[in-house]
Structures are given as C-alpha cells and as structure tokens.
Amino acid sequence: MATATLTKAHVPPVMALWPVDPTSKKEDLTQLQNHLLQAAYLEMSTVPMYLYAMLSIETRGSSQWDPGMGAFRLIRSIVVEEMLHLSLVRNMLVALGGRKKIKFYDKKFMPSYPSLMLHRWPELTLHLGPCTKELVRGVFMEFELPKQDQTTDEAIPDGWYRTIGEFYQSVGERLAALDKKTKGKVWKGNEPEFQYVDAYWNKDGGGAPLIVSDLKSAQDAMKIIVEQGEGIDPKSPSVPINPLKPVPGLDELPHYTKFKRIADGVEPLGFVHNLPTDPKSADYGKKEEPAAHSINTLFNAAYCYTMHMLDVIYDTSWKDLAPGKENQRYHLERTFISLMQGVLVTVAETMVASRLHGPVSMIQNPGPTFEFYQLPEQGKKAHLIKLCEQTMHYFPELGGDNSVLWLLNKMPDV
Structure with missing residues (x-):
C-alpha cells in the first residue's frame, strides 16, 4: 500500500x-x-x-x-x-x-x-x-x-x-x-x-x-x-x-x-456564545481568570469521574443481586445519568454563561476544555465535592437544593 x-x-x-x-x-x-x-x-x-x-x-x-x-x-x-x-x-x-x-x-x-x-x-x-x-x-x-x-x-x-x-x-x-x-x-x-x-x-x-x-x-x-x-x-x-x-x-x-x-440555515442558530476554539486549561490562569480556572477544573474532574463511572458500570455484573438489596448495576446506571445531566451539563452551562476578563471589545465566554484530570485513587467523590465548594465562591448557584453540590453528595463513591 x-x-x-x-x-x-x-x-x-x-x-x-x-x-x-x-x-x-x-x-x-x-x-x-x-x-x-x-x-x-x-x-x-x-x-x-x-x-x-x-x-x-x-x-x-x-x-x-x-x-x-x-x-x-x-x-x-x-x-x-x-x-x-x-x-x-x-x-x-x-x-x-x-x-x-x-x-x-x-x-x-x-x-x-x-x-x-x-x-x-x-x-x-x-x-x-x-x-x-x-x-x-x-x-x-x-x-x-x-x-x-x-x-x-x-x-x-x-x-x-x-x-x-x-x-x-x-x-x-x-x-x-x-x-x-x-x-x-x-x-x-x-x-x-x-x-x-x-x-x-x-x-x-x-x-x-x-x-x-x-x-x-x-x-x-x-x-x-x-x-x-x-x-x-x-x-x-x-x-x-x-x-x-x-x-x-x-x-x-x-x-x-x-x-x-x-x-443550510433551515435550523437557525440564534444567539451563540463567543467561546474560544480548542481551549486549554492553561488559557484560564489561576491569577488572571480565577473563576474560569475554578469552574473548568471542576468540569474536567466531573468529566473524568463520568468516564470512570462508565468503567465501573462495565465492571459490575447486572446478575449480582444481594437478597433485599438494590441491584448495584441498576443503581450505578441511574446515578450515572444524574451525574451526566445534572452535574456535567449544568457545570458546563454555568461556565459558558459567564465572562472572561478582557477588553470590552473582546468579550468572550470560557468554554470547558474536556481535558484529562487525575482524580485521587481514593476519595474521588469527596474530591469533587471539595472542588465544587471552592467553585461556589465564584458561582454560588452551584449550591443549594437540587443543585450540583446536592447531586454530588448523592453520587456513589466509586
């Protein structure tokens, strides 16, 4: 060839x-x-x-x-x-x-x-x-x-x-x-x-x-x-x-x-946020863009936790059913949906609706970078909760009833 x-x-x-x-x-x-x-x-x-x-x-x-x-x-x-x-x-x-x-x-x-x-x-x-x-x-x-x-x-x-x-x-x-x-x-x-x-x-x-x-x-x-x-x-x-x-x-x-x-314009786009192309974590400096840095870190950690949970799901048999207990595979699959829709997407939507610092003529919103984040071997859930609490300093809407923080507390510790 x-x-x-x-x-x-x-x-x-x-x-x-x-x-x-x-x-x-x-x-x-x-x-x-x-x-x-x-x-x-x-x-x-x-x-x-x-x-x-x-x-x-x-x-x-x-x-x-x-x-x-x-x-x-x-x-x-x-x-x-x-x-x-x-x-x-x-x-x-x-x-x-x-x-x-x-x-x-x-x-x-x-x-x-x-x-x-x-x-x-x-x-x-x-x-x-x-x-x-x-x-x-x-x-x-x-x-x-x-x-x-x-x-x-x-x-x-x-x-x-x-x-x-x-x-x-x-x-x-x-x-x-x-x-x-x-x-x-x-x-x-x-x-x-x-x-x-x-x-x-x-x-x-x-x-x-x-x-x-x-x-x-x-x-x-x-x-x-x-x-x-x-x-x-x-x-x-x-x-x-x-x-x-x-x-x-x-x-x-x-x-x-x-x-x-x-x-072709058959489905109009309406208003589109001015997000960067191919953003990297380094673009959101901790000193220059503390809010964007914090929420992007939370997003990447949640993204990787989502991937990790998929791995756990595929390593859990749906035949395993202890008497009187919920099927662990079923529980993981259902909470995975909550993690994906209620945590990952909500964090991303909150992020893209915010603003980066810069000249008024160059208004731009931060976009999630979808990068690998090294989660700790133990205590992954607690780590996510800590990141969320830190990010709430800039985005308090991530806390409260039925919030991202509330959902993270209900996630399985896998």
Missing part, C-alpha cells in the same frame, strides 16, 4: 496503542479487537466536539420557540446516538473477550483537540469550537460524510482507511471471517452480564443497546452504528428510528443530514 506522511495536527495515541493493519488477515482476533478499540475512540471523539458546539447555543431561559432550540436539539440527538454507538462497540468487545482491554478513564483514550480524525483521508482536523455554519459544514458534516468508494487518489498512511465507511466495512468482514473460521467459538469468552443493555439516557435519539452474543447480534449492532451516521449509504435520505425493527413512517434524519439543516 502506498503511504503518505502525516503533517497536520496531532495523531491520536490510539493509533500506536492499538495499531490496525487493513491488509492483515481477516481472521486475526487481535486485529479485530484493535479495530473495535479504535472504533470506540472514533465514536468518543465526537462527543466533546458536538457537546461543545451544542453548549455554545444560548438556551438558558429561552422559550422553546426561540431560534437555536431546533439546532440545539438536533445536535443533542446526535450526541445521544454517538453514546449509543460507543456502548455498542464496547458490547462487541465484551462479546469477543476484550472486556478488560478498554478503559474510558485513560489519558491515552480521551481525545484532545485539535487532533486528526481517525480513518479519514485527506486529513480532517477536529476542533472544539462555538457552533457556526462554517464549523458544522467544514468539520461536522465532513466527519459524518456518507459512504464514499474513495475520497482521493492520494496515497494514505499505513494503518489508515480512507473513510469511516471503509473502516466499518472491514470490521464487518472481520467479524464474519472470524466467526466462520472458529465455527462460532470466538464468542465463547463473552460475558454478557457486563454489557450495557438499558438506555436510560436515550430519550432524544433512535436505536437502543443490545446484547451481543453471536455474529447476528454483532451485525445488528453494526447496522445501528452505520445506518445512523458513520458510513451510511448516500442514497438513503432517512433512517429508521429503530434500525432493527423499522416501522413505516417512524424515520429520522441521519447525522450528515441533521448537520446539513444547520449549515
């Missing part, structure tokens, strides 16, 4: 951590697992990027009829489906005996920005940025570009695919080849009780988690991922809300088309 040199942005470390070889034998289990690990990173890389743009759209105190609400909801539905895709990819890994191979709370796994999109050639650099038509058209739509046979005649680097569609097609072929070679025994290491099966958060998107136990269920999981966005056939103007059990009339737009509605 002809190769090219990567010259732009940062190549994600997962390329070296879990290398893939498009020319390798389809029956190679390690290569299939590495493909799925990179697929998980690929799905994960969209979540902070889309959330950042979504949060930049002013909705606090807005009427549901205000401009921007439609665009906000469209992006939110895409984020929900990307989270579904992430859980389906991890379920496939668990089914193939790879449960211990992935940790979400891992500096090498968590995306940073700017960085290169995996398996896209020519290069596409991903950014955290306020929602604009230019960002949506130039980055988001390009990320969700429908299946293409080949995007360019240009040589590509070793270990890369030209498109996500090509990448996922290879994953499907490898699943089928390995299942055939082993006569179905490749699934013997499956631990279904550790898979994610209940989408308590999936109220704004299509599809649902499913247990992967054989080739058919793995192909069903792939069908959901591909049809909703990554690698969809460009001739399909819509996709079923339930890709596995389609009902006539119950359709939705694929991710590319949803973003196109924003880029």
